[in-house]
Amino acid sequence: MVALVEMDPTITLFEQMQDRGGPVVLINSFKVRPDEVDQLLSAWTADATLMRAQPGYISTQLHRGIGGSCVFLNYAVWESTEHFARAFANPEFQSQLGHYPSSATSEPHLFRKLAVAGVCVE
Numbered sequence: 799m800v801a802l803v804e805m806d807p808t809i810t811l812f813e814q815m816q817d818r819g820g821p822v823v824l825i826n827s828f829k830v831r832p833d834e835v836d837q838l839l840s841a842w843t844a845d846a847t848l849m850r851a852q853p854g855y856i857s858t859q860l861h862r863g864i865g866g867s868c869v870f871l872n873y874a875v876w877e878s879t880e881h882f883a884r885a886f887a888n889p890e891f892q893s894q895l896g897h898y899p900s901s902a903t904s905e906p907h908l909f910r911k912l913a914v915a916g917v918c919v920e
Contacts, residue, residue, distance in 0.1 A: 800828075800841075800898035805907035814908045815886070820878025821856070826906040828870040834899035835868060841897040842872070848891055849874070854881020879908060 804810055805827070830838045846858055858874035876882040885891060898904075913920035 799896045799900070800902040800904045803903050803905045805905040811906050811908065815879055815883035817879045817908075819910065820876070820881070821910075822876050822879050822882060823909045823911070824872070824874040824876065824882060824906060825909055826872040826874070826904055828872070828905075829901075829903045830868050830870070830899055831901040832866075832868050834901050837897075837899040838870065838902055841894065841899070841902075842870070844897065845891065845894055846872075848888070848894065849885055852881070852885035852888065854878060855885065882908065 802811070805825075828838060828842070842860060846860070849855055849858065854877040856875040856877060858872060861871040861873070863869040863871075876885075911920050912918070
């Protein structure tokens with residue numbers, strides 16, 4: 799089963815899910831031993847397939863560190879925190895967490911676009 803680690807020690811993912819705004823971006827980094835990469839990819843594919851069918855899902859993209867890295871980054875866009883929270887609480891999704899390799903860690907965190915004058919828009 800994947801071990802969930804908080805990306806920000808000052809606020810948990812569950813506390814973030816109480817926010818009722820939208821849209822939100824889930825950034826989730828995974829770390830796994832080299833011999834368990836295939837198992838991680840299989841488990842993530844099953845999760846992503848399930849999440850794609852959930853209301854409020856917009857998109858996702860998995861990235862892998864280069865040069866043989868065993869660090870992965872998932873970027874998923876949701877219409878709102880409420881949609882993400884419902885999908886995350888889905889019993890079928892929760893049961894699939896047990897399919898991740900024993901060495902896997904996951905650091906999920908929710909974000910919103912931020913406007914920075916002269917650089918990026920909200």
